Amino acid sequence: MDIHRKDVHNSELPVLCQACESRHRGVCGALTPDQLLQLSKYSTRRTLEPGAELAGESIQTKTYSNIISGVVKLSKMMADGRQQIVGLQFAPDFLGRPFREENGVSAEAATGVKVCSFPKNVIERMIGEMPELEHKLLEQTLNELDEARDWMLTLGRKTAGEKVASFLLLISTHAFPENEAESVEFDLPMSRMDIADFLGLTMETVSRQLTKLRVDGVIRIVNNRHVEVPDIARLSDRAGM
Amino acid sequence: MDIHRKDVHNSELPVLCQACESRHRGVCGALTPDQLLQLSKYSTRRTLEPGAELAGESIQTKTYSNIISGVVKLSKMMADGRQQIVGLQFAPDFLGRPFREENGVSAEAATGVKVCSFPKNVIERMIGEMPELEHKLLEQTLNELDEARDWMLTLGRKTAGEKVASFLLLISTHAFPENEAESVEFDLPMSRMDIADFLGLTMETVSRQLTKLRVDGVIRIVNNRHVEVPDIARLSDRAGM
DNA sequence: CGATCGGATTGACGGGAATCAAAGACATCG
DNA sequence: CGATGTCTTTGATTCCCGTCAATCCGATCG
DSSP states (O other), X not given: OHHHHHHHHHXXXXXXXXXXXXXXXXXXXXXXXXXHHHHHHHOEEEEEOTTOEEEXXXXXXXXXXXXXXXXXXXXXXXXXXXXXXXXXXXXXXXXSOTTOSOOXXXXXXXXXXXXXXXXXXXXXXXXXXXXHHHHHHHHHHHHHHHHHHHHHHHHHHOOHHHHHHHHHHHHHHHHSTTOOSSOEEEEOOSOHHHHHHHHTSOHHHHHHHHHHHHHTTSOEEETTTEEEESOHHHHHHHTTO | OHHHHHHHHHHSOOEEETTTTEEEOGGGGXXXXXXXXXXXXXXXXXXXXXXXXXXXXXXXXXXXXXEEESEEEEEEEOTTSOEEEEEXXXXXXXXXXXXXXXXXXXXXXXXXEEEEEEEHHHHHHHHHHOHHHHHHHHHHHHHHHHHHHHHHHHXXXXXXXXXXXXXXXXXXXXXXXXXXXXXXXXXXXXXXXXXXXXXXXXXXXXXXXXXXXXXXXSOEEETTTEEEESOHHHHHHHTTO
């Protein structure tokens, strides 16, 4: 399953986006230099503070964005305020719903985030001339669907302890996709409350489970943000895998 | 959000698939009569008993299928046997993962199911000649992603009672997508165990919540399968919406 | 350095769903 | 018709996680 994802990424050599003045992947990878130049005229680079909203629950979004750095959380809320984070998007993911006006989820910067945004109509016109672009959108959408379904198993069937371990594994693999070592360390990109909303738990339960992993020697935490995992296999066990 | 879905369906006039000898939508809607004829040479119609497997967790699937009638459940399983249904597909949904060998989920007939299947390579060649087809696949994938994310909210944040009510609403809206009346009745397409696996609950809890809805007069159940909902708004309340 | 404030941890307690177990409903078959 | 087997319901009990509340920790001030 992951083999495929790697293939996709390998075939996408980083392309210089004129607007962002940076090398990144995402949809731009499918464009010709000419198209990139054209797109650059309409695109803007933005830096967002943690907590900044990129798109509201029913706000029409007229732009697409490549995430250059940082983490964006996608969430849904019930009428009474209960919230569920339904997806995390990392660089170099693509943000935006092709051919849809409403998005059904709200997108918010979890960390500081840099994005490169451009209007929907420009890229939709390009899709007409360039089927490859649509193929790339389909690939990313399929990846998001896989991730959503994986997470449904976590939400529906795992215990609190397994959920928290699964979350740590998820972050570590996204931070270091190619990592083969037996240990990792990384920064948590969000608060305990956000983690709880992602896992369908309360903040307190998340905290308790982190403590349990800590006293059992599975992880170390410094400054409430930085996590060290000496033996990934042990964490993986805790995740129920 | 649903407005869009309707647009999509309205633009797809039913097309006669030569192989199935039936009118249905799904991907075939995007094909020209010539292409349909060509596809028909390679396609077969199958009838499946409840419980029959269409695709295994890691079995390579070399075919696509249009669901002509019935309900297919997509599920994931943990090593220790815990199971989660991650999606339900109704006619005229399309079954199969474009450009992916492995599917990560196993697909099983929930009810008796009729499908029209054809090899992947045939349709993938057609996609090359016909970008519209890929567009249609993207549309369906986006719909599935929306449904998956909606369900993540249900799995992560709703109580058992709300989950069961949400399930009944889901089935009723899929059985009668255009229904505007205040009452509905329909058959449950699966067992209590399956419902539990879909909701992240146990069979017993599902049963108890159904009983509660019944004694509260929100639903009636005859023969353990047929459900009558006199007032959809009351059920909707119970779902936490 | 002490004051303040938001986020995180820990504790006590209760409730809701899981678990284990038994009884009931329904279909099929001899 | 009664026997059998499967699915469903109901009951009793347990336990995990949510709730409410207090404390702690780290950052940013004056």
